[in-house]
Structure formats: structure tokens, C-alpha cells
Amino acid sequence: MSVKVVRNSKFRHVFGQSQKKENCYDNIRITKSSWDSTFCCVNPKFLAIITEAAGGGAFLVxxxxxxxxxxxxxxLVVGHKATVLDIAWCPHNxxxxxxxxxDCTVKVWEIPDGGLSKNLTDCVADLVAHQRRVGVINWHPSAHLVLLSAGxxxxxxxxxxxxxxxxTEISIHTDTIYSAAWNYxxxxxxxxxxxxxxxxFDPRTGKLLKEGKGHTATxxxxxxFMKDGRVFTTGFSRTGERQYALYDGExxxxxxxxxxxxxxxxxFPFYDEDTNMIYLCGKGDSAIRYFEYTPEAPYIHYLNTHQSSDPQRGMGWMTKRGLNVNNCEISKFYKLHNSGLCEVITMTVPRKSELFQEDLYPDTAAQQASISAEEWFAGKDADPVMMSxxxxxxxxxxxxxxKSGGSVLRQASRRIAELGKPGQRDSANTEIQSASMSRLNMSSLKPPLSNPSNSNTPSHEPSPQPQGTNGNTPASYTPNALYTVGVEADMFTKLxxxxxxxxxxxxGHEKRIKTLEDRLNEMNMNYDDEDD
Known part of the structure; x- marks a missing residue:
């Protein structure tokens, strides 16, 4: 009987890599708030980090x-009168x-393209209703400009x-609300x-639909929510152990x-709906654990851990639209250090092929909203708009x-400049004399004779060249340099x-290989079923 030791998964070899310090962000006055928040959010345009500020609340964009x-x-964005606890980018803008x-308020800000040139104090929306601090905000995934806040x-x-x-107002809770999340x-x-x-809850009516016991610690x-409707949680046991759990959605x-x-x-759990991967980042930890979710038991499969030496104070997570898909990145984190560093960590699937990896990148949520706020409030539901x-x-x-084409042209330009330098002119003259002028039809580039009286010079004799101060060919006359440019440009086009x-x-070969691999996997599965 054959025994399968390793579960088949295309994400089994995912690895994390910390970027060099020059590709990270340093010297940031990160907030010292004790509130349990990620303190950082990021999208393909901007990075936002909650900062320490005297006399009010501020965050960096x-x-x-x-x-x-x-x-x-x-x-900085400096409109709040007290410490900022949570920030979130709009998924549709x-x-x-x-x-x-x-300060008990929620504010919405519009950041100009290119970033801030001065402190931003004026918000585009000031949402005032809470009587105590507001610690959780979350945008609706498909309706335009719908936002929830929990205080x-x-x-x-x-x-x-x-x-x-x-x-909608929901007032059922009798104690502090730790998190609030939308389904797909x-x-x-x-x-x-x-x-x-x-x-x-039903978010339109505020009606409680169902409730159940979570983790046993306070x-x-x-x-x-998982994409299929199940619920994933992180918390603590009564004896203090950290836990994760999966619940039935019904x-x-x-x-x-x-x-x-x-x-x-x-x-802090981060869930990728496209790949069904879950990343767990603990506050104060120096590790990022990642798992794969499957609808069948045992449901949550451990993959690996990215370990580093410094603990994380907060964590930002890039949307799929901001990943480098050409390098097979499937996730990117922005880790906040106590020292003021924001470290960039990429999660990559090793692939040799330079083609687009369709199995790693199914269609993902686009920037466009599916429905308006009014349509959603009227009872209409819609999945997020997808993009490839x-x-x-x-x-x-x-x-x-x-860029690679530009580098070839830059090399050709440098070659022209080198041939024009005084130290290179003697070699340039030698190259000019040995070049095949007939290939480039260089007769139109010959300078006029220095002595007009010698206009009857036989055509088989070489024409005198105009002399510079040292008797060499001037830098402006380098026929072989032009020949070099032509050859390199032609070679670049051919390449x-x-x-x-x-x-x-x-x-074509990759498609054939994928077909054969699928057939081989089916044969392996059938073989295992027979052995069982």
C-alpha cells in the first residue's frame, strides 16, 4: 500500500523574502498606542502609517x-483631535x-496624486455619531462609499x-467590539x-441572524468570512494559548x-480570497505564519513560516493589484518595527517560466464598485467586479x-562619445579606414576638401580629412560610430x-506539459484510491 506523506499544493514552496533596507521606509515616528490595530494600510498608490503626534492624531501618507x-x-494628515486608532483605504478609489x-469621529480624506505637499487638515467627510472612541472601520467590498464603524x-x-x-445602527453588543467584517x-x-x-447580522436591518461561542478567553x-461563507477566527484559550479556529457559516x-x-x-489574520491562503501575523512576533484553506477536512493546512529577528508592531497588506506578478509574488507585507522602520516582505512562488502563471493569479477584485450605495441600501447584492x-x-x-531597449541605445550613445574623446581618436581613425564604407554608402558624409584647388584629385585617392588642433579627426566626424549604432539597433530588433x-x-510546450501533469495527477489519485 502506498502512503502519501506530502499533500499536493502549488503553494507548498512559497517563501518570504525581506527587501533591502534601501527598498524599505525608515525614520518613521510610528504610533505608541496600545490599541490592537495593524496601524498600517497600503494600496498600489500609497502607503499610510499611523504616527505619534503631540496634541492630536495624525497619520503619514x-x-x-x-x-x-x-x-x-x-x-501628515492631521485633522483628528486625538490619537488615530485605525485607517483603511477605499477599495474603489x-x-x-x-x-x-x-476623538469619537470617523473622517474620510482625499489624497492628491503624487502625495501630500503640505499637512492635510480638511476631510471630505466627517462622520460623527459615536459617543466613545472608534477603533474599527471597514469598507464595503462591492458597494460604492459604504463604510462601517465600530466604537x-x-x-x-x-x-x-x-x-x-x-x-443602519446596531446596538445589540453589551461589551467591546473587537472586530467587524463583511462577507464576500x-x-x-x-x-x-x-x-x-x-x-x-443583516447589515441593512441590523437584525441578529445567528450567534455562537468563540474563543474562551476575554x-x-x-x-x-471565508469566500465560501465559513468563518475563520483567531483568539486565546482560557489558559492563554493562542488559537485559530474555523466555524460553519450556517x-x-x-x-x-x-x-x-x-x-x-x-x-491578525489576512485572508487571500483568490488563493485561499491565510497569513497570521502576531503583534510583537517576529514571524509570519501562512496556511492554505480547503473546503474538506482538516480544512487549514500549515505551509511555512517567514522568520525574522525583529518583532512587528503593526502590519500592512498590499492588494493583488499592487503585486509584481512578473516575479510570481502572491502577497506583500509592510512590517512596522519599533525602531521606525517599515520593512517590505514579499511572498513568492518559485517558478522557472517567464510566462503569466494563470493558476497563481485567478481573476481578482478590481477597483470599480459593483453597485452604488443607494442600490445596496435598497436591497441589491452584487459580487465584486473582477479583473485579470x-x-x-x-x-x-x-x-x-x-527599458532593455533603452539600455542598448544608451550603450550605443556611449560608444559614440568614447570614439569622440581625444584619447580614442587615433583608434577611431584606424577603425574608420578599415570600415567597409560601401555597406553604409558613406559618400554623402565625406567633408569638403580643405583645398578647393585640388578638386581634380583622382577618385581613387583618399580624400584629405579635416584636421583638429592635434591633427586627428574631429569628434563630430565618426562614421564608424554611426555604423556601430546601426549594427546594435539592428541586432536589438533581431533579438x-x-x-x-x-x-x-x-x-505551446508549457500547455502540453500542464496537460500531461494533470493526466499524471489523475493517474496518481486513481492509483492511491485502488491501494486504499
Whole structure:
């Protein structure tokens, strides 16, 4: 009887890699708040980090490609009167960000393209209703400008941001709300509470649909919906062990619960709906654990751990639209250090092929909203609009080819300049005399004779060359340099054509290989079933 030791998974070899310090962000005054939040959020345009500020609340927003050391006087978003506790980018507009604060307000800000040039104090929406601090905000996944907020007054408000009006108020909770999350299409709302209960609501009416027991400790607990409707949570046992659990979406009955360790930091779960991968980042930990979810038992499969030496104070997670799909990145984290460093960590699947990996990148959520706020409030549900990352792959590939083409032309330009330098002119003259002038038809480039009276010079004699101050050919007359440019440009064009031909051939072979691998996997499965 054959025994399968390793489960088949295309994510089995995913590995994490920390970027060099020059490709990270340094010298940031990261907030010292004790609130259990990630303190960081990121999208393809901007990176936002909650900062320490005197006399009010502030957070930093800067272009995501502006890496390196951050100036001490960098512009900030400074409209709150107390510490900022949570921030979240709008999924349908990369320039809109919401912030929640201890001043009992939620504000929405519009960040100009290119980032801030001065401190931003004026928000586009000021959402005031909570009586105590607001610690949780979350945008609707498919409806435009719909936002939820949860405060220490044990209330949840669903906002129409465009009109700054409350659509739904949920006041059932009797203790602190630790987390609030939408399901895949935003038709359900899940909350975790200090009373150790998980609750599911209709977000339009505020009606409690079902509730169930969560983790047994009163320490913070986080919950989120899986794409298929099940519920994943992280929390603590009564004896202090950190745990993760999976619950049935219909009854909220626990399907599986596993203990990890005895650390005190809350585990922040990040769920990738496209690949069904779950990443657990513990506050104060120096590791990122990642798992794969399957609908069949045992449901949660451990893959690996990215270990580093420094503990994390907060964590940001890039959306799929901001990944480098050409390098097979499937996730990217922005880890906040106590020292003021924001470290970039990429999760990559090793692949040899340079083609687009369709199995790693199914269609993902696009930036467009599926429905308006009014349609959603009226009872309409819609899944997020999807987009293919293949367009991103092709755009990156085109930019890469243009850069490589530019490097060839730059090399040719340098060659021209070198041939024009005084130290290179003697060799240039030798090259000019040995070049085959007939191939380039260089007769039109010959300079006029220095002595007009010698116009009857026989055509078989070489024409005198205009002399510089040292008797050598001037830098402006380098026929062989022009020949070099022509040859290199022609070679570059031929190489491009050859690469295109080879990629077409390779793509055909890859399709054939994939077909054969699928057949081989089916045969292995049938063989195992027979042995069982």
C-alpha cells in the first residue's frame, strides 16, 4: 500500500523574502498606542502609517514607490483631535482613505496624486455619531462609499459616506467590539466581542441572524468570512494559548480549532480570497505564519513560516493589484518595527517560466464598485467586479522590454562619445579606414576638401580629412560610430523578434506539459484510491 506523506499544493514552496533596507521606509515616528490595530494600510498608490503626534492624531501618507529615509518634517494628515486608532483605504478609489480616532469621529480624506505637499487638515467627510472612541472601520467590498464603524460605545454604524448619513445602527453588543467584517459580497456582517461571542447580522436591518461561542478567553478575538461563507477566527484559550479556529457559516459551530503557542500578542489574520491562503501575523512576533484553506477536512493546512529577528508592531497588506506578478509574488507585507522602520516582505512562488502563471493569479477584485450605495441600501447584492492580472503582467513586461531597449541605445550613445574623446581618436581613425564604407554608402558624409584647388584629385585617392588642433579627426566626424549604432539597433530588433518566436514555442510546450501533469495527477489519485 502506498502512503502519501506530502499533500499536493502549488503553494507548498512559497517563501518570504525581506527587501533591502534601501527598498524599505525608515525614520518613521510610528504610533505608541496600545490599541490592537495593524496601524498600517497600503494600496498600489500609497502607503499610510499611523504616527505619534503631540496634541492630536495624525497619520503619514506617501507614494508607495518613495522608498528610503522619510524626512522628519514630512507632511501628515492631521485633522483628528486625538490619537488615530485605525485607517483603511477605499477599495474603489485609491485616493480615498478613512480614519477612526479616540476623538469619537470617523473622517474620510482625499489624497492628491503624487502625495501630500503640505499637512492635510480638511476631510471630505466627517462622520460623527459615536459617543466613545472608534477603533474599527471597514469598507464595503462591492458597494460604492459604504463604510462601517465600530466604537467602544458598543455600537456599529453603517454609513453612506457620500451624504455622511447613517443607514443602519446596531446596538445589540453589551461589551467591546473587537472586530467587524463583511462577507464576500457584503450581504452579511460578522462581529467578535469581548463577551466571547461571534455574531452574524443583516447589515441593512441590523437584525441578529445567528450567534455562537468563540474563543474562551476575554482577550481580543478577530474574525473574518471565508469566500465560501465559513468563518475563520483567531483568539486565546482560557489558559492563554493562542488559537485559530474555523466555524460553519450556517450554524457557527466550530469545525476545527488549533493551538499555536503561548505568546501574548493578538494574531491578525489576512485572508487571500483568490488563493485561499491565510497569513497570521502576531503583534510583537517576529514571524509570519501562512496556511492554505480547503473546503474538506482538516480544512487549514500549515505551509511555512517567514522568520525574522525583529518583532512587528503593526502590519500592512498590499492588494493583488499592487503585486509584481512578473516575479510570481502572491502577497506583500509592510512590517512596522519599533525602531521606525517599515520593512517590505514579499511572498513568492518559485517558478522557472517567464510566462503569466494563470493558476497563481485567478481573476481578482478590481477597483470599480459593483453597485452604488443607494442600490445596496435598497436591497441589491452584487459580487465584486473582477479583473485579470494578465494585463498587469503584459504592461510590466512591455516596460521591461522598453527599458532593455533603452539600455542598448544608451550603450550605443556611449560608444559614440568614447570614439569622440581625444584619447580614442587615433583608434577611431584606424577603425574608420578599415570600415567597409560601401555597406553604409558613406559618400554623402565625406567633408569638403580643405583645398578647393585640388578638386581634380583622382577618385581613387583618399580624400584629405579635416584636421583638429592635434591633427586627428574631429569628434563630430565618426562614421564608424554611426555604423556601430546601426549594427546594435539592428541586432536589438533581431533579438526582440527571436525572443517573441521563442516565447510562442515555449507557451505551446508549457500547455502540453500542464496537460500531461494533470493526466499524471489523475493517474496518481486513481492509483492511491485502488491501494486504499
Amino acid at each position: 506617501m507614494p508607495v514607490d518613495k522608498v528610503g529615509r522619510v524626512d522628519r518634517d514630512v507632511p 485609491d485616493n480615498l482613505i478613512a480614519s477612526a480616532s479616540e 467602544s460605545d458598543n455600537k456599529i454604524f453603517i454609513w453612506n459616506v457620500a451624504t455622511a448619513e447613517i443607514f 459580497n457584503g450581504s452579511l456582517l460578522l462581529t467578535s466581542c469581548k463577551d466571547k461571542m461571534l455574531r452574524m 482577550k481580543p478575538m478577530r474574525g473574518l 450554524s457557527l459551530e466550530c469545525l476545527t480549532m488549533e493551538e499555536l503557542d503561548n505568546s501574548n500578542g493578538l494574531l 492580472l494578465k494585463d498587469v503582467f503584459l504592461a510590466n513586461q512591455s516596460q521591461k522590454e522598453q 526582440q523578434e527571436e525572443i517573441k518566436r521563442m516565447k510562442i514555442i515555449v507557451k
